[in-house]
Amino acid sequence: MTSAQNAIFKALSDPTRRAIFEGLCRGGSQSVVSVTQAAGISQPAVSKHLGILKNAGLVSDQPQGRQTFYSPNVGALSQLTDWTTEMTAFWNARFDALDDLLKRMDQ
Numbered sequence: 001m002t003s004a005q006n007a008i009f010k011a012l013s014d015p016t017r018r019a020i021f022e023g024l025c026r027g028g029s030q031s032v033v034s035v036t037q038a039a040g041i042s043q044p045a046v047s048k049h050l051g052i053l054k055n056a057g058l059v060s061d062q063p064q065g066r067q068t069f070y071s072p073n074v075g076a077l078s079q080l081t082d083w084t085t086e087m088t089a090f091w092n093a094r095f096d097a098l099d100d101l102l103k104r105m106d107q
Helices: 003-012 015-027 032-039 043-055 074-106
Strands: 059-064 067-072
Touching: 003 043, 003 074, 015 032, 015 043, 015 067, 032 043, 032 067, 032 074, 043 059, 059 074
Parallel strands: none
Antiparallel strands: 059 067
């Protein structure tokens, strides 16, 4: 697993960060104030979560005057897609090998 994949998994392992990321994916670019209202936690806590999501490459920020808007970087999820595709192929091959072994044992 790459360090980028580790960062994404770690960032999304927290349910609050997942909810923030999902909210940005569903609602598009939002100010910190909007994210805070939707999250139901303090603004400093939201800022900390957004910083972790940003460091993982899952969101980007855009300062506009006195506010900062955050947008999802859904392309970053391709790292997870690549990993899950790889793991699916690995386990399918293992199950196929097990199936072959069981068929040979039945003969």
